[in-house]
Amino acid sequence: MSTELRFDAVVLGGGLLGCFVARHLTSYHLRCALVEAREDVCTGISRGNSAIVYTGCDNKPGTLKARLCTRANRNFGDLCAQLGVPFQRRGSLLVSYGPRGDEVVRRKYRQGQETGVEGLAILTGAQAQALEPGLAPGISSALLAPGTGVTDPWALCFAAYENAVANGCQAYLNAPVTALARAGSDWLVTAGAHTIRARAVVNCCGLNAHRVQELCAPPSIRVIPDRADYLVLDQPAGPFVRHVIFQEPEEKGKGLTLVPTADGKLLLGPSEQPGGEKADRAVTPEGLDFLRRGAARVVPNLDLGQTIRAFGATRPNPFYVRREGESWVAEDRGIHSFAIETPHPGLWSLIGIKTPGLTCADALGELLAGEAAAYLGKDTPNPAFNPCRTPPPRPRDMALPERRALVAAHPAYGRVICRCKDVTEGEILEAIRRGAVTLDGVKRRVGTGLGRCQGSWCTHRVLELLCRELGCSPWDVTQDGPGSPLLEGERHDL
Ligand SMILES: Cc1cc2nc3c(=O)[nH]c(=O)nc-3n(C[C@H](O)[C@H](O)[C@H](O)COP(=O)(O)OP(=O)(O)OC[C@H]3O[C@@H](n4cnc5c(N)ncnc54)[C@H](O)[C@@H]3O)c2cc1C
Structure with missing residues (x-):
């Protein structure tokens, strides 16, 4: 007990x-x-999303979602400075290639104006093309939102x-x-x-x-997941666009999104694929196909040969439910704001x-x-609260004298383990000290395995460090938690 x-x-x-x-x-x-x-x-x-810091112009004015998003966007720089997290205000272009898209551009502009999003402008096709020459010709209008940002989720x-x-x-x-x-x-x-x-x-x-x-x-709202697919292109493709690009399609459904990420790569996605009750993280061939076809239309000169990874994510679509006999069925009315149930x-x-x-x-x-x-009844402020967090050292971002001093004090910061991303042993040890217990736990904290070789070089070294620091056997270490073993075979085979 x-x-x-x-x-x-x-x-x-x-x-x-x-x-x-x-x-x-x-x-x-x-x-x-x-x-x-x-x-x-x-x-x-x-774990899997587009890493975009939105402005609020996509949301219905007057909703909690629109209000919070606009405020959060304004404060995001300060938040990331407090927490030691990357943030870049790259701006976004919502590009349209026809009358249906143009209407969406105008609607989002009006919504943004109503909610108080700053700096929005409707651009002509020529203006948008001048900002992003890699976009396919024929843009009819675009919404520029300078406040859109990217971060590291x-x-x-x-x-x-x-x-x-x-x-x-x-x-x-x-x-x-x-x-x-x-x-x-x-x-x-x-x-x-x-x-x-x-x-x-x-x-x-x-x-x-x-x-x-x-x-x-009793049930009130339920989540019915669907799937999203992404493609990640390596750093040479990162500068292909400077803004976050949202393509508004002429047909119903989702367009292509391109995100120049905080670490210099290019993210394509998400697709929108049915997931059913048991949506998982596997990518779908249809979703990847959608992204590749979209790229060929919207950014025809983008070199998809720079693709280093595809990953799947899960959307938590909320639906009101009502009772029908013994079961609960989803109602056909949208939820436009954040659902906070009490x-x-x-x-x-x-x-x-x-x-x-x-x-x-x-x-x-x-x-x-x-x-x-x-x-x-305990809403008095905690006088000891410190909103700031000291981020772990990142030698690759340091000036040489600072890096030298760090390595002199802690030699593990001088041993590079992940060659693609220049991640050192010291960073991996710090990630483990801060709570990483799986290969992906280390990856998400320090970026090992995220480069061009996708971990071919560093995986076994990270595994060794995890075993040494956690005092466990390699058979006990997983890629990403239960059901993702790294090693197969009999233990005595090692
Ligand atoms: C494809 C996609 C793209 C997105 N892109 C963006 C974007 O660009 N910008 C943006 O602003 N937002 C974006 N979002 C939204 C954003 O990612 C989510 O709103 C956010 O991550 C949700 O976080 P969460 O904490 O609710 O859920 P989660 O991250 O899923 O956290 C829930 C946690 O609860 C734990 N848990 C589950 N069951 C139990 C239990 N029984 N007991 C204890 N713990 C439990 C889980 O293990 C999990 O850790 C995107 C979302 C998706 C799906």
């Missing part, structure tokens, strides 16, 4: 939203915890998590929530081996958020938070933490 742990507030789920809610809870004078089902944070939806999630923990949030990993029940005015959360008692619970369980809420409330006092559920959830993670975290603190 586990001992009951007591907190004022507990956050369920360690994706972008959970980590930012936890970060903001620590800014109040209260005791909080975060529980995560997996061995690490940032393994869910937050992994770095952002880890930074929020580390900042929350540094400010006193207690984290429990490998702790899937399996029960959530009322106990007087408290909640009792069963999470892995732990029983946690808290007066406020914020459910940020991503694709599982509706299931967790249904542990204590089925009982002291319980908040963020269900199906799609784009721009990354942009708004900090703003949503602030909102939810504020509501929980007010509910608890």
Whole structure:
């Protein structure tokens, strides 16, 4: 029987939203915890997205989504400076090649004006082409949004998590929530081996958020996932476009998005593929085909031979549900804003938070933490709260004298392990110290295996370091958690 742990507030789920809610809870004078089902944070939806910091002009004016997005976009530079996370305000072009797209350009311009997005301008085709000569000729109009940015979603999630923990949030990993029940005015959360008692619970369980809420409330919104595919092109292709490009298609459906990423690559995607109940992270041939055909139309001179990786992501589409006989069916009405469910006092559920959830993670975290603190009557600020986090050292970004000094003090920062991305042993050891326990946990923190060779050179070295630091056997290390073993065969074969 586990001992009951007591907190004022507990956050369920360690994706972008959970980590930012936890970060903001620590800014109040209260005791909080975060529980995560997996061995690490940032393994869910937050793991695979487009990394775009949106301006808010895509969202219906007057909605919480539009308001938070516009505010979050303005504050994103300051947030990333506090947390030591990359951010570049590259601007975006929404390009149209016909009357249907032109109407969307005008609508998003009006929406943005109404919401207060700064600097929007409708450009002629010639003006857009002059800004982005790599785009196919024939652009009829384009919406320029100078405020659009790109960030590193992994770095952002880890930074929020580390900042929350540094400010006193207690984290429990490998702790899937399996029960959530009322106990007087408290909640009792069963999470892995732990029983946690808290007066406020914020459910940020991503694709599982509706299931967790249904542990204590009838269904209201459910997530029906679909799939998204991406192609990653190596750094020589990165400068092919300078802005984030959204192509608005003439036919119904999604156009192509091109994102020059914060680390200098080019991201194509996402596609939109049906996923059904069991959407997973495998790429779909249809989705990749859609991206390649889109690229041939929109950026015909882009060298797709620079593709170094394809990956799949999962969209958490939220739908209201109603009862029909014994089952619950999805209703055919859209959810235009963020769905924040409050089925009982002291319980908040963020269900199906799609784009721009990354942009708004900090703003949503602030909102939810504020509501929980007010509910608890503990909304006095924590005087010890420090919003800043010291990022890990990155020798490749340092000037030579600084790098020399670091290597002199810590020789592991002088040993390069990942040659494509210039990642050193010191960085990998620091990533493990900060919580990485899988190959992808290291990758997401320091970028090993993200370069042209995709880990052919460094995988076994990272594996060795993981085994040495964690004191485990190579058979116990996984690529990305349960069900992704790195080694096969009998243990004595090694
Ligand atoms: C394809 C795609 C592209 C996107 N692009 C952008 C973009 O460019 N810009 C933008 O602003 N937004 C974007 N978004 C949206 C953004 O990525 C999401 O809104 C955000 O990552 C959602 O984070 P989350 O914390 O809700 O979910 P997750 O990251 O999935 O976190 C949920 C966590 O809960 C844990 N969990 C699940 N069940 C349990 C349980 N029972 N007990 C304990 N823990 C549990 C999971 O393991 C997971 O770690 C995109 C989304 C998608 C899908």
